[in-house]
Amino acid sequence: MGNEILIKQWLMLLPLALLLAACSSPPTTLPVDSLPVKPAEIPALPPQARQLPAPPLCLPTCSNALTSERATWLQLLTKPESGD
Numbered sequence: 001m002g003n004e005i006l007i008k009q010w011l012m013l014l015p016l017a018l019l020l021a022a023c024s025s026p027p028t029t030l031p032v033d034s035l036p037v038k039p040a041e042i043p044a045l046p047p048q049a050r051q052l053p054a055p056p057l058c059l060p061t062c063s064n065a066l067t068s069e070r071a072t073w074l075q076l077l078t079k080p081e082s083g084d
Helices: 002-024 060-078
Strands: none
Touching: none
């Protein structure tokens, strides 16, 4: 019984000791003459993932009308309810 408690206490202190040991070591630095890192490249979308062009019957005003309609809906959702 007493041995189990002692083992549990040691197991709880072990991560703390490991953290303290890791924090006490000096930070490692890269050599100044290291090679520059190339930025990550964003791959092109495959053709099936690309958005199709707008059909000729869609007008830019259609998109503007939808945007204004959504703004109206948002105002209706956020407007306080009247006490009627």
